[in-house]
Amino acid sequence: MSKELIRLRDLCMAYDDELVLDHLNLYINDKEFLTLLGPSGCGKTTTLRIIGGFSTPASGDVLFDGVRINDVPPYQRQINTVFQKYALFPHLNVFENIAFGLRMQRRSDPKDPKRKGKLSEEEIRERVMEMLEVISLKGFENRKPDALSGGQQQRVAIARALVNRPKVLLLDEPLGALDLKLRKDMQIELKRIQQQVGITFIYVTHDQEEALTMSDTIVVMDKGTIQQIGTPEDIYNEPKNAFVADFIGESNIIDGIMVRDNLVQMYGRQFPCLDGGFGENEPVDVVIRPEDIDIVPLEQGQLTGTVTGVTFKGMQYDIIVDFRGFKWLIQTTDHSPVGAKIGIKIDPDGIHVMKKSVYSGMYGDYSSFSDAYDELDDAEAGEDEDET
Numbered sequence: 001m002s003k004e005l006i007r008l009r010d011l012c013m014a015y016d017d018e019l020v021l022d023h024l025n026l027y028i029n030d031k032e033f034l035t036l037l038g039p040s041g042c043g044k045t046t047t048l049r050i051i052g053g054f055s056t057p058a059s060g061d062v063l064f065d066g067v068r069i070n071d072v073p074p075y076q077r078q079i080n081t082v083f084q085k086y087a088l089f090p091h092l093n094v095f096e097n098i099a100f101g102l103r104m105q106r107r108s109d110p111k112d113p114k115r116k117g118k119l120s121e122e123e124i125r126e127r128v129m130e131m132l133e134v135i136s137l138k139g140f141e142n143r144k145p146d147a148l149s150g151g152q153q154q155r156v157a158i159a160r161a162l163v164n165r166p167k168v169l170l171l172d173e174p175l176g177a178l179d180l181k182l183r184k185d186m187q188i189e190l191k192r193i194q195q196q197v198g199i200t201f202i203y204v205t206h207d208q209e210e211a212l213t214m215s216d217t218i219v220v221m222d223k224g225t226i227q228q229i230g231t232p233e234d235i236y237n238e239p240k241n242a243f244v245a246d247f248i249g250e251s252n253i254i255d256g257i258m259v260r261d262n263l264v265q266m267y268g269r270q271f272p273c274l275d276g277g278f279g280e281n282e283p284v285d286v287v288i289r290p291e292d293i294d295i296v297p298l299e300q301g302q303l304t305g306t307v308t309g310v311t312f313k314g315m316q317y318d319i320i321v322d323f324r325g326f327k328w329l330i331q332t333t334d335h336s337p338v339g340a341k342i343g344i345k346i347d348p349d350g351i352h353v354m355k356k357s358v359y360s361g362m363y364g365d366y367s368s369f370s371d372a373y374d375e376l377d378d379a380e381a382g383e384d385e386d387e388t
């Protein structure tokens with residue numbers, strides 16, 4: 001069974017009186033692939049830097065294997081880091097780039113106090129070759145970094161961080177500089193490497209799809225606080241609040257009333273659902289994913305609305321439907337033209353009920369969907385350029 005390796009206890013961090021981490025509590029298991037996910041500025045890098053020992057928290061503790069390590073310097077932690085701007089040494093070949101950490105190894109190795117002095121050349125060669133195997137770059141040892149593709153360079157950076165055999169690897173948006181196709185390949189590759197070396201990866205990204213693809217556990221953050229911790233399936237299927245529902249995938253988020261267990265009311269109509277445990281007639285937020293909505297003949301619809309926008313997406317149509325002034329996104333393979341009146345049906349398991357939160361009313365209406373699309377593209381383009 002998995003064993004706890006790192007624990008963050010009540011971590012707080014402030015810059016200029018501004019709280020950027022607000023009582024963070026989290027444990028990370030040995031051999032786990034855990035991802036910190038959230039919008040730019042939510043505190044992901046700050047959290048990673050504290051785990052790595054590059055920043056000191058204002059209050060709270062970092063425990064490693066049950067021992068408080070707040071005052072242990074980075075090089076004495078069994079933790080290494082890969083940054084997005086990974087800067088290989090341009091004048092050294094691949095072999096020497098990877099060997100660098102081993103040649104620099106401290107004379108008194110904290111991981112092995114009995115060992116004094118440096119590793120033998122033979123041992124270094126063995127370890128570097130083992131790493132080249134892990135990153136699938138055998139035969140590349142004499143190449144200089146500028147003779148490698150971006151993805152290959154990134155793999156060398158990962159090998160360089162792994163060669164010292166840390167127990168934990170921290171990765172801060174390591175794929176941000178790569179183009180989409182390469183990024184997708186590297187996601188699979190990174191997951192494979194993590195499983196092969198069998199250590200803990202703590203990964204930072206603002207890309208929800210990346211998080212869903214790679215992680216055992218996702219930690220969704222906003223404004224220095226944890227919103228939800230769970231498996232990718234938990235986070236997608238059972239978001240805790242409107243922020244998480246909106247950040248992960250597409251969501252229609254509708255104001256509702258939980259009449260009683262297994263019955264929720266929206267637009268004055270009652271919908272059978274599978275959720276329970278709320279107060280009688282408690283106001284709630286209801287999430288309905290665009291792919292969970294069926295279009296049916298008007299007279300069979302639980303609700304009826306008017307199509308106001310259609311976008312062909314290859315696999316499906318994204319259609320925007322106005323239900324009494326609130327616009328939903330529906331993904332369907334059936335084409336309905338703009339102006340059409342349609343009925344919809346939602347199966348009980350397509351409805352997810354959430355408690356009201358500070359995020360209620362902020363998300364989940366697709367009134368400005370095409371605008372939102374443009375903004376999203378702009379934001380992503382901007383971030384790719386200056387994200388660090």
Ligand SMILES: Nc1ncnc2c1ncn2[C@@H]1O[C@H](COP(=O)(O)OP(=O)(O)O)[C@@H](O)[C@H]1O
Pocket residue numbers: 015016020038039040041042043044045046047
């Ligand atoms: N060295 C610093 N000095 C002042 N503010 C900082 C510093 N580092 C980060 N911040 C602020 O802390 C917040 C969290 O930053 P960060 O952890 O880098 O977020 P993320 O990695 O999620 O984008 C942001 O508001 C950022 O501006």
Ligand SMILES: [Mg+2]
Pocket residue numbers: 044045046388
């Ligand atoms: Mg960051």
